[in-house]
Amino acid sequence: AAGVIQSPRHLIKEKRETATLKCYPIPRHDTVYWYQQGPGQDPQFLISFYEKMQSDKGSIPDRFSAQQFSDYHSELNMSSLELGDSALYFCASSSRQGQGGGKYLSEQYFGPGTRLTVT
Amino acid sequence: DAKTTQPNSMESNEEEPVHLPCNHSTISGTDYIHWYRQLPSQGPEYVIHGLTSNVNNRMASLAIAEDRKSSTLILHRATLRDAAVYYCILRSRSNDYKLSFGAGTTVTVRA
Numbered sequence A: 001a002a003g004v005i006q007s008p009r010h011l012i013k014e015k016r017e018t019a020t021l022k023c024y025p026i027p028r029h030d031t032v033y034w035y036q037q038g039p040g041q042d043p044q045f046l047i048s049f050y051e052k053m054q055s056d057k058g059s060i061p062d063r064f065s066a067q068q069f070s071d072y073h074s075e076l077n078m079s080s081l082e083l084g085d086s087a088l089y090f091c092a093s094s095s096r097q098g099q100g101g102g103k104y105l106s107e108q109y110f111g112p113g114t115r116l117t118v119t
Numbered sequence B: 001d002a003k004t005t006q007p008n009s010m011e012s013n014e015e016e017p018v019h020l021p022c023n024h025s026t027i028s029g030t031d032y033i034h035w036y037r038q039l040p041s042q043g044p045e046y047v048i049h050g051l052t053s054n055v056n057n058r059m060a061s062l063a064i065a066e067d068r069k070s071s072t073l074i075l076h077r078a079t080l081r082d083a084a085v086y087y088c089i090l091r092s093r094s095n096d097y098k099l100s101f102g103a104g105t106t107v108t109v110r111a
Helices: none
Strands: A005-007 A010-013 A019-024 A031-037 A044-050 A053-057 A064-068 A074-078 A087-094 A114-118 B009-013 B018-023 B031-038 B045-050 B061-064 B070-075 B084-092 B105-110
Touching: A005 A087, A010 A019, A019 A087, A019 A114, A031 A074, A044 A064, A044 A074, A074 A087, B009 B018, B018 B031, B018 B084, B018 B105, B031 B061, B045 B061, B045 B070, B070 B084
Parallel strands: A010 A114, B009 B105
Antiparallel strands: A005 A019, A019 A074, A031 A044, A031 A087, A044 A053, A064 A074, A087 A114, B018 B070, B031 B045, B031 B084, B061 B070, B084 B105
Protein backbone atom coordinates (compact mmCIF):
# COMPACT_ATOMS: atom_id res chain seq x y z
CA ALA A 1 0.00 0.00 0.00
CA ALA A 2 1.15 3.52 -0.75
CA GLY A 3 2.55 5.45 2.18
CA VAL A 4 3.29 9.08 2.92
CA ILE A 5 6.32 10.28 1.01
CA GLN A 6 8.61 12.99 2.28
CA SER A 7 11.50 14.62 0.52
CA PRO A 8 14.28 15.14 1.01
CA ARG A 9 15.06 12.60 3.70
CA HIS A 10 18.09 14.53 4.88
CA LEU A 11 18.91 18.19 4.52
CA ILE A 12 21.86 20.20 5.73
CA LYS A 13 21.62 23.98 5.73
CA GLU A 14 23.55 26.85 7.22
CA LYS A 15 22.15 29.48 9.55
CA ARG A 16 20.01 32.11 7.86
CA GLU A 17 19.41 29.91 4.82
CA THR A 18 16.02 28.71 3.65
CA ALA A 19 14.68 25.19 3.32
CA THR A 20 11.66 23.61 1.68
CA LEU A 21 10.31 20.26 2.81
CA LYS A 22 7.81 18.35 0.71
CA CYS A 23 5.11 15.89 1.66
CA TYR A 24 3.03 13.65 -0.60
CA PRO A 25 0.03 12.20 1.27
CA ILE A 26 -1.53 8.83 0.78
CA PRO A 27 -3.85 8.91 -2.28
CA ARG A 28 -7.38 10.13 -1.45
CA HIS A 29 -6.26 11.60 1.88
CA ASP A 30 -7.43 15.19 2.13
CA THR A 31 -5.69 16.32 5.32
CA VAL A 32 -2.01 16.91 5.90
CA TYR A 33 -0.26 17.60 9.22
CA TRP A 34 3.27 18.77 9.96
CA TYR A 35 5.11 17.88 13.17
CA GLN A 36 8.54 18.82 14.49
CA GLN A 37 10.59 16.53 16.73
CA GLY A 38 13.71 17.96 18.29
CA PRO A 39 16.52 15.75 19.62
CA GLY A 40 15.22 13.73 22.57
CA GLN A 41 11.83 15.43 22.35
CA ASP A 42 8.32 14.28 21.57
CA PRO A 43 6.71 15.33 18.28
CA GLN A 44 5.09 18.75 18.36
CA PHE A 45 2.29 19.80 16.02
CA LEU A 46 3.10 22.69 13.69
CA ILE A 47 0.26 23.14 11.21
CA SER A 48 -2.40 21.26 9.26
CA PHE A 49 -4.35 21.62 6.05
CA TYR A 50 -7.71 20.26 4.98
CA GLU A 51 -8.78 20.53 1.36
CA LYS A 52 -5.98 23.03 0.68
CA MET A 53 -7.04 25.36 3.50
CA GLN A 54 -5.18 25.79 6.76
CA SER A 55 -7.24 23.98 9.37
CA ASP A 56 -5.18 24.30 12.55
CA LYS A 57 -2.02 25.94 13.74
CA GLY A 58 0.31 24.98 16.55
CA SER A 59 3.63 26.30 17.72
CA ILE A 60 4.94 27.17 14.29
CA PRO A 61 7.44 30.06 14.11
CA ASP A 62 6.55 33.05 11.95
CA ARG A 63 9.64 32.21 9.88
CA PHE A 64 7.88 29.06 8.72
CA SER A 65 5.03 28.88 6.26
CA ALA A 66 3.24 26.03 4.61
CA GLN A 67 0.62 25.32 2.01
CA GLN A 68 -1.28 22.47 0.44
CA PHE A 69 -1.56 22.32 -3.32
CA SER A 70 -4.34 21.19 -5.66
CA ASP A 71 -2.84 17.69 -5.86
CA TYR A 72 -2.91 17.61 -2.01
CA HIS A 73 0.83 17.57 -1.58
CA SER A 74 2.15 20.03 0.96
CA GLU A 75 5.31 22.06 1.38
CA LEU A 76 6.81 23.49 4.55
CA ASN A 77 8.95 26.55 3.86
CA MET A 78 11.47 27.56 6.49
CA SER A 79 13.41 30.82 6.28
CA SER A 80 16.17 32.44 8.33
CA LEU A 81 17.10 29.05 9.70
CA GLU A 82 18.43 28.87 13.23
CA LEU A 83 20.46 26.17 14.97
CA GLY A 84 17.39 25.33 17.03
CA ASP A 85 15.47 24.36 13.90
CA SER A 86 17.58 21.22 13.63
CA ALA A 87 15.05 18.45 14.06
CA LEU A 88 13.08 15.70 12.44
CA TYR A 89 10.09 16.98 10.53
CA PHE A 90 7.25 14.55 10.03
CA CYS A 91 4.33 14.85 7.71
CA ALA A 92 1.18 12.85 8.30
CA SER A 93 -1.99 12.44 6.29
CA SER A 94 -5.50 11.31 7.02
CA SER A 95 -8.97 11.41 5.55
CA ARG A 96 -12.06 12.81 7.21
CA GLN A 97 -14.78 10.25 7.14
CA GLY A 98 -18.43 10.58 7.93
CA GLN A 99 -20.77 13.47 7.40
CA GLY A 100 -21.90 16.60 9.16
CA GLY A 101 -21.02 17.23 12.78
CA GLY A 102 -20.37 13.59 13.57
CA LYS A 103 -17.24 13.13 11.51
CA TYR A 104 -15.16 10.15 12.46
CA LEU A 105 -11.53 10.80 13.24
CA SER A 106 -9.42 8.52 11.12
CA GLU A 107 -5.91 7.67 12.14
CA GLN A 108 -2.95 9.64 10.89
CA TYR A 109 -0.32 7.98 8.75
CA PHE A 110 3.15 9.36 9.17
CA GLY A 111 5.94 9.64 6.67
CA PRO A 112 9.54 8.65 7.38
CA GLY A 113 10.48 12.22 8.19
CA THR A 114 13.03 14.74 6.96
CA ARG A 115 16.07 15.23 9.14
CA LEU A 116 17.09 18.88 8.98
CA THR A 117 20.50 19.86 10.28
CA VAL A 118 21.32 23.54 10.57
CA THR A 119 25.01 24.34 10.97
CA ASP B 1 -6.66 19.93 25.80
CA ALA B 2 -7.25 17.10 28.20
CA LYS B 3 -3.98 15.69 29.49
CA THR B 4 -2.71 12.15 29.85
CA THR B 5 -0.18 10.67 32.26
CA GLN B 6 1.95 7.62 31.47
CA PRO B 7 4.89 5.93 33.18
CA ASN B 8 8.25 6.93 31.75
CA SER B 9 9.38 3.41 30.98
CA MET B 10 8.47 -0.25 31.14
CA GLU B 11 10.41 -3.43 30.54
CA SER B 12 9.17 -6.76 29.32
CA ASN B 13 10.48 -10.12 28.24
CA GLU B 14 9.94 -11.33 24.74
CA GLU B 15 6.67 -13.24 24.21
CA GLU B 16 5.23 -11.96 27.49
CA PRO B 17 2.27 -9.56 27.68
CA VAL B 18 2.82 -5.86 28.26
CA HIS B 19 0.25 -3.67 30.00
CA LEU B 20 0.72 0.06 29.44
CA PRO B 21 -1.40 2.28 31.68
CA CYS B 22 -2.62 5.77 30.88
CA ASN B 23 -4.44 8.15 33.20
CA HIS B 24 -6.75 10.78 31.74
CA SER B 25 -8.85 11.98 34.65
CA THR B 26 -10.04 15.15 32.84
CA ILE B 27 -11.33 13.33 29.78
CA SER B 28 -14.52 14.75 28.29
CA GLY B 29 -17.43 12.91 26.76
CA THR B 30 -16.31 13.68 23.22
CA ASP B 31 -12.70 12.54 23.66
CA TYR B 32 -11.49 9.41 21.94
CA ILE B 33 -8.49 7.58 23.43
CA HIS B 34 -5.83 7.00 20.80
CA TRP B 35 -2.54 5.13 21.05
CA TYR B 36 0.40 5.68 18.75
CA ARG B 37 3.89 4.30 18.95
CA GLN B 38 7.21 5.45 17.56
CA LEU B 39 9.88 2.92 16.77
CA PRO B 40 13.48 4.14 16.77
CA SER B 41 14.27 6.39 13.79
CA GLN B 42 10.74 6.13 12.40
CA GLY B 43 7.62 8.25 12.30
CA PRO B 44 4.81 7.57 14.77
CA GLU B 45 2.48 4.72 13.94
CA TYR B 46 -1.19 4.31 14.80
CA VAL B 47 -1.90 1.43 17.18
CA ILE B 48 -5.52 1.53 18.31
CA HIS B 49 -8.27 3.83 19.56
CA GLY B 50 -11.53 3.62 21.49
CA LEU B 51 -14.29 5.63 23.10
CA THR B 52 -15.99 3.57 25.82
CA SER B 53 -15.83 -0.13 25.00
CA ASN B 54 -12.75 -2.32 24.96
CA VAL B 55 -11.23 -2.68 21.51
CA ASN B 56 -9.08 -5.32 19.84
CA ASN B 57 -7.11 -5.27 16.61
CA ARG B 58 -4.23 -7.21 15.15
CA MET B 59 -1.67 -5.11 17.00
CA ALA B 60 -3.09 -4.73 20.48
CA SER B 61 -6.06 -4.49 22.81
CA LEU B 62 -7.36 -1.40 24.55
CA ALA B 63 -9.09 -1.74 27.89
CA ILE B 64 -11.02 1.37 28.99
CA ALA B 65 -12.12 1.88 32.57
CA GLU B 66 -15.84 2.24 33.16
CA ASP B 67 -15.46 5.88 34.26
CA ARG B 68 -13.10 6.48 31.28
CA LYS B 69 -10.52 8.14 33.52
CA SER B 70 -7.90 5.56 32.67
CA SER B 71 -7.08 3.01 30.01
CA THR B 72 -4.57 0.24 29.39
CA LEU B 73 -2.92 -0.75 26.15
CA ILE B 74 -2.19 -4.46 26.06
CA LEU B 75 0.42 -6.03 23.84
CA HIS B 76 -0.38 -9.71 24.14
CA ARG B 77 2.99 -11.16 23.22
CA ALA B 78 5.79 -8.66 23.07
CA THR B 79 8.41 -9.05 20.36
CA LEU B 80 11.68 -7.21 19.91
CA ARG B 81 9.93 -5.18 17.21
CA ASP B 82 7.54 -3.78 19.83
CA ALA B 83 10.34 -1.81 21.49
CA ALA B 84 9.19 1.77 21.01
CA VAL B 85 7.81 4.87 22.69
CA TYR B 86 4.06 4.49 23.20
CA TYR B 87 1.87 7.57 23.34
CA CYS B 88 -1.63 7.79 24.81
CA ILE B 89 -3.44 10.73 23.20
CA LEU B 90 -6.93 12.16 23.63
CA ARG B 91 -8.64 13.44 20.51
CA SER B 92 -11.93 15.30 20.56
CA ARG B 93 -14.48 14.06 18.09
CA SER B 94 -15.77 17.56 17.58
CA ASN B 95 -12.83 19.70 16.61
CA ASP B 96 -9.43 18.34 17.54
CA TYR B 97 -7.77 16.75 14.56
CA LYS B 98 -4.14 17.27 15.48
CA LEU B 99 -2.24 14.86 17.70
CA SER B 100 -0.90 16.34 20.92
CA PHE B 101 2.01 14.14 21.95
CA GLY B 102 2.90 14.19 25.62
CA ALA B 103 5.57 12.21 27.40
CA GLY B 104 5.04 8.63 26.36
CA THR B 105 6.21 5.31 27.76
CA THR B 106 9.45 3.83 26.50
CA VAL B 107 9.02 0.07 26.22
CA THR B 108 12.09 -2.14 26.29
CA VAL B 109 11.76 -5.79 25.31
CA ARG B 110 14.37 -8.25 26.52
CA ALA B 111 15.18 -11.27 24.37
